[in-house]
Amino acid sequence: MKMLNLPPGAASLAERFQGYSAWRSTVASRIAAYRRWLQENELVDAQTELRIGQLLERLGEDKLTIAFVAELSRGKSELINAIFFADYGRRLLPSSSGRTTMCPTELQWDAQLAPCLRLLPIETRATNVTTTEFKKFPEEWRVVPLDVGDAEALVEAFQQVRVTKRVPIEEAKHYGMFLQHASSQAAGFAADGMVEIPSWRHAVINFPHPLLEQGLVILDTPGLNAIGTEPELTLNVLPNAHAVLFILAVDTGVSKTDAQVWNDYLATAPGRNKGRYVVVNKIDTLWDGLRTEEEIGGEIAGQLSFVADVLRVPTEQVLAVSAQKGLVAKITEDHLLLARSRLPELEHTLSSQLIPGKQALVRETTRHDVGDLLSNTRSILEARLSGVLEQLAELRSLRGKNLDVVEEMMRKVRAEKEEFERGLARFQATRGVFSQLTNTLFTHLGMDALNEQSRRTLKAMTRSRFTRTLRGAMTGYFDGVREKLEQAGAVIGEIQQMMEAMYRKFSVQHGLRLTGPQPFSLFRYQREFERLERTYRRQFDTLGAMLTHEKLTVMQRFFETAASQVRRVYQYANREVEAWLRAVIAPMEMQIREHQTQLRRRLESVRRIHHATDTLEDRIGELEQVETTLLHQLDAVHHLANEIERVLEMDEAPSLEAARATRRAAA
Numbered sequence: 253m254k255m256l257n258l259p260p261g262a263a264s265l266a267e268r269f270q271g272y273s274a275w276r277s278t279v280a281s282r283i284a285a286y287r288r289w290l291q292e293n294e295l296v297d298a299q300t301e302l303r304i305g306q307l308l309e310r311l312g313e314d315k316l317t318i319a320f321v322a323e324l325s326r327g328k329s330e331l332i333n334a335i336f337f338a339d340y341g342r343r344l345l346p347s348s349s350g351r352t353t354m355c356p357t358e359l360q361w362d363a364q365l366a367p368c369l370r371l372l373p374i375e376t377r378a379t380n381v382t383t384t385e386f387k388k389f390p391e392e393w394r395v396v397p398l399d400v401g402d403a404e405a406l407v408e409a410f411q412q413v414r415v416t417k418r419v420p421i422e423e424a425k426h427y428g429m430f431l432q433h434a435s436s437q438a439a440g441f442a443a444d445g446m447v448e449i450p451s452w453r454h455a456v457i458n459f460p461h462p463l464l465e466q467g468l469v470i471l472d473t474p475g476l477n478a479i480g481t482e483p484e485l486t487l488n489v490l491p492n493a494h495a496v497l498f499i500l501a502v503d504t505g506v507s508k509t510d511a512q513v514w515n516d517y518l519a520t521a522p523g524r525n526k527g528r529y530v531v532v533n534k535i536d537t538l539w540d541g542l543r544t545e546e547e548i549g550g551e552i553a554g555q556l557s558f559v560a561d562v563l564r565v566p567t568e569q570v571l572a573v574s575a576q577k578g579l580v581a582k583i584t585e586d587h588l589l590l591a592r593s594r595l596p597e598l599e600h601t602l603s604s605q606l607i608p609g610k611q612a613l614v615r616e617t618t619r620h621d622v623g624d625l626l627s628n629t630r631s632i633l634e635a636r637l638s639g640v641l642e643q644l645a646e647l648r649s650l651r652g653k654n655l656d657v658v659e660e661m662m663r664k665v666r667a668e669k670e671e672f673e674r675g676l677a678r679f680q681a682t683r684g685v686f687s688q689l690t691n692t693l694f695t696h697l698g699m700d701a702l703n704e705q706s707r708r709t710l711k712a713m714t715r716s717r718f719t720r721t722l723r724g725a726m727t728g729y730f731d732g733v734r735e736k737l738e739q740a741g742a743v744i745g746e747i748q749q750m751m752e753a754m755y756r757k758f759s760v761q762h763g764l765r766l767t768g769p770q771p772f773s774l775f776r777y778q779r780e781f782e783r784l785e786r787t788y789r790r791q792f793d794t795l796g797a798m799l800t801h802e803k804l805t806v807m808q809r810f811f812e813t814a815a816s817q818v819r820r821v822y823q824y825a826n827r828e829v830e831a832w833l834r835a836v837i838a839p840m841e842m843q844i845r846e847h848q849t850q851l852r853r854r855l856e857s858v859r860r861i862h863h864a865t866d867t868l869e870d871r872i873g874e875l876e877q878v879e880t881t882l883l884h885q886l887d888a889v890h891h892l893a894n895e896i897e898r899v900l901e902m903d904e905a906p907s908l909e910a911a912r913a914t915r916r917a918a919a
């Protein structure tokens with residue numbers, strides 16, 4: 253594969269992303285070192301092991317999704333070719349005039365699979381099952397193996413994304429395809445009652461490109477109409493993408509349909525358009541050979557500010573480019589043409605905004621999780637240390653004393669142990685209430701009840717004759733879910749209060765070092781849910797009062813997607829609630845066990861001295877050694893924490909240098 257040397261200073265999106273991946277793996281390696289240390293020092297329990305495992309997994313599979321959206325023929329596929337695939341020396345994704353990309357096409361790398369192209373047949377749209385769910389059923393997909401060494405064969409295989417077929421209008425309607433297409437010329441509507449539709453509903457290209465290997469996911473979408481009919485894109489894919497590039501062409505400006513795509517699918521509230529970019533493509537059409545560079549530059553600048561104005565996005569997020577000339581320039585290594593295409597500028601903007609933002613997010617969550625684990629380790633060691641110190645003080649006070657004093661001390665420790673055991677009984681009782689509340693919580697968040705509710709809604713929808721009844725059925729569903737989330741939130745509050753009281757009691761009465769349970773709320777999920785609900789309401793505003801059969805089909809599909817999104821929100825909420833419940837109860841149980849062991853040891857120590865099994869000095873000597881070990885361990889935790897913090901704080905620059913060096917070495 254030929255690598256292109258970019259001018260120095262202009263870190264390409266590719267390099268920047270590599271730097272970010274290198275940073276992630278450095279962070280992961282430090283966390284793995286912490287885990288090894290815990291294991292070597294026998295400080296790891298199942299809970300901690302699980303949490304570190306999840307943390308590492310998350311750092312490893314972290315994905316960055318960039319979606320390309322536009323009306324047809326604006327140059328989405330060409331821009332993807334230019335940014336990511338110029339190294340192949342040719343146009344990999346099909347790009348041509350007229351409708352080219354017929355189905356949403358995802359480019360990614362999953363090392364579990366061989367390089368391949370997977371295609372979901374359009375017929376699956378008759379099922380009301382979303383693409384995401386179909387991904388769990390590999391047998392539903394046509395698989396075309398890819399020979400990644402053979403660029404010619406790749407180009408040939410990728411032609412699949414443009415394949416269409418002719419079917420009777422009735423069949424197209426059955427797939428929910430015809431409604432949106434009816435008004436469009438692109439429908440391929442013919443007098444013979446046949447209509448042209450895509451053969452595939454979705455394509456996934458599994459491809460070991462260096463960037464995809466590091467977790468980049470690229471989504472190429474077909475022009476306008478497909479977005480309208482695949483609600484999943486609107487409800488799930490686009491809102492969850494880290495960046496969306498909306499592409500216009502300089503020769504068509506902001507057409508009515510461009511504005512429609514933008515308003516319906518991409519426009520966000522002012523100030524919330526982070527990760528939204530508008531790219532004005534095809535600036536090479538202005539290079540007429542008559543006007544000066546300045547004149548052309550002026551015209552482009554005018555267009556950009558006009559576009560920013562019309563679409564209400566900050567001007568920094570509106571860029572001009574020539575995808576086609578950028579691709580050619582990269583392939584022919586023509587630096588002048590590359591600069592003129594403005595592709596490096598676009599890549600620079602993307603990489604300098606997108607990646608640091610994403611990195612900051614990963615940094616924040618990793619720091620939070622690691623901090624939690626480290627503070628658990630620290631508090632165990634500190635609890636042990638204070639136990640040892642207490643014992644040492646006790647034993648030292650026995651030096652030169654008679655047996656009576658030893659007996660008195662034994663009584664004292666025994667009393668303390670009994671007192672603690674009474675406290676323990678109270679803890680067990682609380683633990684019982686905790687379990688009950690947990691059960692209640694999971695009835696509110698239960699998947700079964702949710703599925704039942706969506707099944708009932710779908711049934712009610714099928715019987716609807718008017719938009720009003722249809723709306724009623726769906727509103728009922730959303731209200732029901734909201735109520736459940738609210739009830740779950742209330743139970744979480746109750747658990748929190750109860751545990752706080754328990755934490756306080758144990759710290760005050762028994763001197764346990766507990767910092768209180770971490771607060772938790774479902775707020776994030778409620779917000780996500782509200783976003784879904786808003787999208788659903790918007791969808792209804794476009795329906796008339798009368799319900800045709802096609803409209804019903806479309807709405808059912810829309811509902812199924814919405815419901816499957818709600819399911820996903822629920823699944824995440826469930827997982828996080830479980831993790832929180834464990835995080836609330838586990839440190840407390842651990843400290844209690846630790847405290848119990850110490851009390852037992854103290855009693856045992858005094859007893860042995862009383863029975864003259866050990867000499868006092870031997871015992872003191874042993875304990876002093878334990879103290880030294882604990883101090884060493886605390887020191888090591890301190891160093892581990894510092895080291896993790898140091899790599900977390902790094903921006904990707906040092907590793908970016910490393911990535912560059914690797915690239916240079918490879919070239």
Ligand SMILES: Nc1nc2c(ncn2[C@@H]2O[C@H](COP(=O)(O)OP(=O)(O)OP(=O)(O)O)[C@@H](O)[C@H]2O)c(=O)[nH]1
Pocket residue numbers: 322323324325326327328329330331346347348349350351352353354473474475533534535536537573574575576577
């Ligand atoms: N002059 C010029 N033409 C371009 C440029 N980028 C793309 N094109 C042309 O525009 C046409 C459409 O490009 P595609 O990449 O297929 O556009 P698309 O947005 O993927 O279109 P669909 O897949 O149909 O939705 C092709 O003929 C390209 O060669 C550019 O920068 N300059």
Ligand SMILES: [Mg+2]
Pocket residue numbers: 328329330346347352353472473474
């Ligand atoms: Mg395309």
